[in-house]
Amino acid sequence: MQSSVNVGSGIQYSTLNITENSIPIWGNCHRRIENNFILMFNYSETSCIRCLHLKLRSSSVLQVFASSQETISKCFTNEESAEANCPSEESLSARETAEILLFKTRDNLGKYTSRQYCPIDGKYYLNYKGPPMKHPNECVGFNSTVDSCPSGSTLNFRLRSCTFESYGKYEIRLSGRLERPPGETFLIFTDSRHINDQKPKYRCALYRQDQVSGKLEMAVSRDSTCTTDLHNATSGYETFVLVPKAEDPWPVDVSFGICSFPKWLHGDWEHVRVEGDTMIYKDHSSFKTYTIKCVGVLEDSDKYLVFSRTQCNEEYYNCIKISNRSKNILEFQLGTNNSNDKDVSLCEDENFERDHWITQGRQEINPGTSSGMCPITGEYTGRIPDATDLCAKLWSDCRAPELMYYQVSHCESQEVYEEREYQCLGHWREANFLYTYTQRRDVAAGTYECFVGSIITDNEIFIKEAGEHCQRNVDPLRYGMKLIKQQQLYSCADRSRPV
Structure with a gap:
């Protein structure tokens, strides 16, 4: 700190x-x-x-x-x-x-913390104004540039036409983000310039973006707080104005617009945004941003022939397979092969791995649409398999059927060590197991988790975390936690009971 x-x-x-x-x-x-x-x-x-x-x-x-x-x-x-x-x-x-x-610099095992995806991606021209000095301290004329190639966790600044000796290229690497109404967002990042002249290593910025023009304004604090000389997105110790570069033209057969993605898919998901014939996918493993254009639909199929372009202008044809798991859950996978040519054979079954799905939850639940029912009602308890002195409790009821609560405590003293709250987005059955996709409500926004379970009887279940993308190789009966139902919190027919 x-x-x-x-x-x-x-x-x-x-x-x-x-x-x-x-x-x-x-x-x-x-x-x-x-x-x-x-x-x-x-x-x-x-x-x-x-x-x-x-x-x-x-x-x-x-x-x-x-x-x-x-x-x-x-x-x-x-x-x-x-x-x-x-x-x-x-x-x-x-x-x-x-x-x-x-x-955070290291976790409790001594490992360095993982990268975060920066919400600012693409390519921009830049205008910069630095802190007040005796002489102007700025880079004018929008001759400077910003891009997020090769990693979506990093913004690369190349300052040109400056009134000072510029740093040439420097980078900021995202650590976290905070929402600040109305319409502005805090970014917390590491600044590579601290190595040269002892500028702060950790910085805080406020930014806002015009959704029509794409123009972005950003101001940065003087130190490692979000308050010192930082007032709003246009007033701070340093200020930036970013104007998007024009995209390279799409191939003719791509820009012709002969297909579009289904209506249920449109909107904002965890790492995906879909509108018309375009899907933007931010891959949090490779930190590449893919702009995916639909160029063909296979009849009576869940596969779409697509043309893909990354933020580094890597381009190729591929096939995408999409499955609607519930109103607010989708799963998809990109084919293992790609090509420079538009080839329908890219959509053959052998180009897809049966268990390699990417799970996504809808960010904003549409009005009138159920957010998803949790698969259990009542209170269940059990011992954590690899720490038998710790007890777990899981519960949900029909007063708020979309919410599920989890608590870890010491079995003897009853001291509570951890409490979690989940919003269930939906669930589905596959290979005799029940998959439930949730969003954490007790930690940072945008945290999603998947559980796989097996309901043995009305009073006995096995449950196991299945990773971010609902991994299919997790067997809850072998590796999961056994939970026994203790009580029905109240009769779900009794709707008049107060919360």
């Missing part, structure tokens, strides 16, 4: 190690109230107790909030006073709280 700001020597950082039950500089975990944590140090005569609100924004960014700047360092001698100073959701929304950003 940022520990100090010194204009002469740059930004200073300190390392913070969070364990399973302690944040050493702030205290040991004493009690959890939703996302508020009571942390405590016990001294010989007195206690130091504080309340902090933790919000995970991505796998690499954690926000820490306190009710005021004073209470991040100040502690209380009794738990009641600390709890009374827990940040409320209203104070978070009004930005009345103190905030510290923590940037």
